[in-house]
Amino acid sequence: MIILGPILLLVVVGGLIALGVRAWRKRGEPEHEGGLDLIPYLLLALAVGVAGFSLAGLARASLTPDRIAGRPIGELAGALAGLVVAAPIAYFLWRLQAKRRRTYLLNPGWPIYLAVIEVVFLTAFYIAVGEFADALTSNAVTPQWTDLIIFGGIVGLHWWAEGREPPRDDAGELPRLVGSAVSVVALSVGAIGSLTWLLSEAYQGLGGTVTVPDPAVPLALIVTAAPVWGWRWLPSWGEESSVFRSLYLSILTSLSLLMTTGAAVTIVAVLLSFLFGQAGPAETHFDSYPAALAIALVGGALWIHHRRRIGVRRGGALRGYEYGMAAGGLAALIGFTVALINLALEPRLAGGETGEVLILLGSSVIAAGWIWNWFWRKAQAAPREEEVRAIQRRMYLLGMAVITGLTAAGALIAALVVVFRFLLGEGDDISDSLRIPLSLAVVSGLAAWHLFTHIRADSASIKRVETKPFAVTIVCSHPGNLAALFPRGATTRILYRADDTGMIDDEMASAIVAAVDGRSSLVWVDEGGFRLAAARES
Amino acid sequence: MEEDRRLPNWVLPVVVVLAVVALVLIGLNRDPEQFDRESPEGTVQSYIAALVDGDFEAASSFWADDGCIPVSTRPTRGAPEVSVSLVSVEGNGNQANVVVRITENSDQPLGGLAEYQEWFSLTRQDGTWKVQQPSWPYYDLECEDNS
Numbered sequence: 053m054i055i056l057g058p059i060l061l062l063v064v065v066g067g068l069i070a071l072g073v074r075a076w077r078k079r080g081e082p083e084h085e086g087g088l089d090l091i092p093y094l095l096l097a098l099a100v101g102v103a104g105f106s107l108a109g110l111a112r113a114s115l116t117p118d119r120i121a122g123r124p125i126g127e128l129a130g131a132l133a134g135l136v137v138a139a140p141i142a143y144f145l146w147r148l149q150a151k152r153r154r155t156y157l158l159n160p161g162w163p164i165y166l167a168v169i170e171v172v173f174l175t176a177f178y179i180a181v182g183e184f185a186d187a188l189t190s191n192a193v194t195p196q197w198t199d200l201i202i203f204g205g206i207v208g209l210h211w212w213a214e215g216r217e218p219p220r221d222d223a224g225e226l227p228r229l230v231g232s233a234v235s236v237v238a239l240s241v242g243a244i245g246s247l248t249w250l251l252s253e254a255y256q257g258l259g260g261t262v263t264v265p266d267p268a269v270p271l272a273l274i275v276t277a278a279p280v281w282g283w284r285w286l287p288s289w290g291e292e293s294s295v296f297r298s299l300y301l302s303i304l305t306s307l308s309l310l311m312t313t314g315a316a317v318t319i320v321a322v323l324l325s326f327l328f329g330q331a332g333p334a335e336t337h338f339d340s341y342p343a344a345l346a347i348a349l350v351g352g353a354l355w356i357h358h359r360r361r362i363g364v365r366r367g368g369a370l371r372g373y374e375y376g377m378a379a380g381g382l383a384a385l386i387g388f389t390v391a392l393i394n395l396a397l398e399p400r401l402a403g404g405e406t407g408e409v410l411i412l413l414g415s416s417v418i419a420a421g422w423i424w425n426w427f428w429r430k431a432q433a434a435p436r437e438e439e440v441r442a443i444q445r446r447m448y449l450l451g452m453a454v455i456t457g458l459t460a461a462g463a464l465i466a467a468l469v470v471v472f473r474f475l476l477g478e479g480d481d482i483s484d485s486l487r488i489p490l491s492l493a494v495v496s497g498l499a500a501w502h503l504f505t506h507i508r509a510d511s512a513s514i515k516r517v518e519t520k521p522f523a524v525t526i527v528c529s530h531p532g533n534l535a536a537l538f539p540r541g542a543t544t545r546i547l548y549r550a551d552d553t554g555m556i557d558d559e560m561a562s563a564i565v566a567a568v569d570g571r572s573s574l575v576w577v578d579e580g581g582f583r584l585a586a587a588r589e590s
Numbered sequence: 591m592e593e594d595r596r597l598p599n600w601v602l603p604v605v606v607v608l609a610v611v612a613l614v615l616i617g618l619n620r621d622p623e624q625f626d627r628e629s630p631e632g633t634v635q636s637y638i639a640a641l642v643d644g645d646f647e648a649a650s651s652f653w654a655d656d657g658c659i660p661v662s663t664r665p666t667r668g669a670p671e672v673s674v675s676l677v678s679v680e681g682n683g684n685q686a687n688v689v690v691r692i693t694e695n696s697d698q699p700l701g702g703l704a705e706y707q708e709w710f711s712l713t714r715q716d717g718t719w720k721v722q723q724p725s726w727p728y729y730d731l732e733c734e735d736n737s
Contacts, residue, residue, distance in 0.1 A: 110610065113673075114617030120635040121622055122642050122673035126695035128617050135610055143603055190678065 089152065092145055093161035097168040099142035104173060104206045106134030111198035153217060163219035166227035169210050171234055177203040178238040178277060185272030222294035228284050229300045235281035236304065238273045240350050245270025247346035255342050262339040293369060302372025302444075305358040310380045310423075311351030315344045317419045321412040331408060365558065366434055368444065374427045375448035381424030382452060386459075386495050388416040393491045399484065435566065437539060440510040449510065453503035456496045463493035514539075523587065524568055528577035529554040534561040539570065553579040623676075630686035630712045631679050633719040637710075638690070641727065644669040654713050654720035660728035670727045671695050677707060686712040686719065692726070 113127035153162055180199035187196065214227055249267040256262060289297065322331075322340060331337040362369045392413040395406055431445065439445060466489035474482045521541040526534065529549045534556050538544055554577035556564070564575055564582055572587040625632035633652060640649040650663040670692075677689040687709060694704040711722040723731065 107610070110613050110617070114613040114620070116675070118675040118677075119620070119622045120625065120631070120674050120676050120690065121638040122671075124617050124673045124693065126673065126693055128614055132610070132614065139606065147599070 089149075089156065089159045089161040090164065092149055093165040094168075096142060096145040096149060097165050097172075099138045099145060100169060100206070101172055102134050102138035103142050104202065105176075106131040106138065108176075108199050108202040110135065111202055112196060115198050116196055150217075158221050160221070160223040162217070163221075163223040163226045166210055166214055166219065167230040170207065170227050170230045173203050173206045173210075174231060174234045174280070177207055178234070178273060180204075181272050181276045182269045185268045186266075189266065189268035222296065225289065225294050225296050229296055231284035232281060233300065233304070235277045235284060236354070238277035239281050240354065242270040242273030242275075242277060243350045243353075244343075244346045246274060247349060248343045251342035251345055255339070259335055260338060261335045262342060293367065295368065298368035298372055301358055301362050301369040302376050305355060305362060305369075305373045306376035306380060308351045308354035308358065309377060310384075312348050312355055313419055313423060315348035315351060317415050318344045318412070319348065321408075321415040324415065325408040325411045328407070328411065366438075367558070371431075371442050371444040374431050375444045378424055378427040378431065379448055379452055381420050381422075381427060382456075382499060384420035385417065385424050386456065386492075386499055388413055388420055389495050390488070390492050392417055393495075394487055397487055436513065437570075438537070438562075438565070440513050441539070445510070449503050449507050453500055453507060456503065457500040460493050460496035460500050463489045463496060467493055522568075522570055522572040524573050524575060525587065526556075526564075526575040526577065527554065528556050528575075530556060532556040532558065532561050534564060537561050537565045538568070541570075542568075549577075556582075625676075628718070629679075630681060630688050630719050631676055633712060633721070634688045634690065634710050635676075637721055637724075638672075638674050641665065641670055642672065642674075652721050653724055654715055654722045656722075658723045658731040658733040660724060661730045661732045662728075665727040666729045667727065681712070684714045688712060 109127055110131035113124035113131065149161070149165075153159065177200070180196065180203055183196055184200055218224065219227065245265060246267055249265050249270065252262050252264040256264060293301070318340060322338060322344075325331050326334070326337055359373075362373055364370075392410070395410060395413060398406075431439065467486055470482050470485045470489065473479060479485075521543065523543040523545065524538065525545045525547065527547045527549060528534075529552050531544075531546050532555070535544045535546070556577055560577070560582060564584070567573075567582075567584050568575070574585045574587050576583045576585075622635070625635050627633070627636060637649055637652040640646070640652070646663040646665070646669075650660075653659050672692050672694045674693075675691045677691050679686065679688050681687055689707055689709055691705065691707050694706075708726045710724075712719045713722050714720075725731065
């Protein structure tokens with residue numbers, strides 16, 4: 053769960069950049085879109101952020117009855133300064149943008165603004181919920197209830213504004229997605245904490261020795277995050293998945309499966325080390341089971357739900373999920389293999405009960421290798437021409453090739469430093485110092501070589517297709533995204549029917565591209581499907 | 591019709607300004623919570639109040655006899671300009687831990703506020719609570735030689 057936060061932040065930042073680029077490209081159409089409208093919205097978000105946190109600070113300093121000495125002059129002065137500067141700016145920009153929204157309906161600034169507010173203040177709200185629950189049930193004297201009201205109020209106000217003026221276009225999904233992401237993280241933390249508490253109680257009841265965590269904060273997170281997540285995520289979405297929804301689904305599905313697998317590997321390794329006699333007393337040996345089982349259960353539930361939402365059609369979300377899993381598996385395979393090599397070859401003077409760790413690392417290597425192999429083979433089995441052009445595949449191959457290549461180069465430099473120091477007369481035995489950099493260089497280098505081989509093969513495959521131009525004439529009522537699916541060498545010509553019986557959906561579009569197979573063709577679409585005839589090459 | 595139902599534009603800013611003014615007035619005029627002087631939190635409250643008021647002799651009367659004590663009754667940086675909130679109290683009849691959150695004003699206009707938590711360990715001596723090894727706001731302690 054620790055890595056979910058940064059990754060979701062990256063998704064938000066990536067989404068903002070993508071929308072910024074899109075808005076910049078559309079700046080030449082002010083009569084339609086209002087030009088680049090992001091800057092006032094980002095200033096508005098900044099002003100609302102400063103005003104919101106200043107108001108929270110002011111309320112905390114003035115209302116929470118826990119002051120025992122001194123007057124809160126510093127807090128009041130700081131909060132007032134923030135409010136005096138930010139509140140008028142927020143008010144002015146809010147009204148200005150409200151007017152502009154009535155004219156320019158498709159501006160991406162509004163959904164981006166709502167998404168930024170949601171990620172900041174909904175996160176602050178859940179943190180306040182956790183602190184409040186902790187204060188209520190622990191020995192803390194005064195719960196900081198004002199944060200709950202201020203942050204909850206700001207979030208509620210923006211939900212109300214969003215309901216009055218729902219954002220449109222693909223970017224319109226962004227606020228709901230961000231709200232779902234923040235809430236699903238809070239809900240998962242709550243569910244894992246609560247299950248860990250229950251399972252720890254059960255483990256203790258069975259005679260085991262384990263520290264039982266306090267369930268107050270996790271339960272409070274479940275109570276608050278579950279309804280928000282249900283409201284933001286569960287209602288129906290548009291039929292066509294936007295790029296943001298695909299990204300959200302693929303990241304969440306990948307991470308939840310990685311979570312489940314990691315927890316399952318821990319459970320198996322702990323059991324194996326017990327069976328092989330590498331463990332301590334039974335009552336303490338399995339003390340990681342409550343937390344591991346909780347993570348496996350929550351990760352599994354998340355995976356089942358989101359994997360179903362992706363469906364079986366090989367679209368952006370499914371590709372993103374499979375390549376995400378392949379990337380996660382490959383990274384874990386490299387890391388665990390290097391760790392296993394080093395632990396296995398590490399010289400020991402005495403003692404060193406490493407059997408349990410070796411079993412855990414060995415299990416992790418097998419699981420990571422299996423995951424990477426499984427998902428990479430699935431991607432390789434997909435129809436070639438479409439697959440090699442997929443942005444998810446390119447990101448996986450290029451991204452992982454760069455990362456593994458740089459890692460291998462860095463590790464090689466470190467290994468050579470050791471060698472040259474030895475050659476220049478420093479040190480006697482360098483085998484110990486060489487073990488980590490050399491093993492990392494070899495394992496990462498092999499991965500980089502594998503990835504670069506496939507990048508080269510993909511490039512050759514794309515060039516081969518592009519060197520054979522062909523023309524396709526389609527008679528239909530609506531072509532859908534057909535034109536976008538043909539390879540770059542294709543020239544498509546659409547002849548529109550006068551009725552609605554020849555609509556092309558995504559499934560039919562993929563079938564037509566596969567049937568055309570790079571040859572000049574005539575395609576006729578009607579209520580019975582499509583028919584295809586070869587055309588003379590011009 | 592929808593336009594007619596909307597509130598006038600001046601309503602929201604006026605409400606916000608009034609709320610802010612009210613909060614500031616409450617914050618300025620509200621006296622600190624008064625805790626029982628015989629309780630651990632009340633002892634810490636009296637101890638910190640003496641430090642904030644610059645009555646260092648009174649503050650030193652709260653120190654426990656044993657363990658480390660500051661080399662001087664005057665704190666390293668004089669009387670602290672702080673506001674202090676109570677975070678938690680735990681313990682039994684003989685030992686207690688009181689956690690407070692201290693907000694320290696910066697001398698610089700743009701220096702912001704330093705906010706941190708301090709732990710006070712208290713022990714029962716002669717029927718009253720005493721602060722053991724008082725560190726904040728003292729930084730030079732002198733310890734008993736137990737050898």
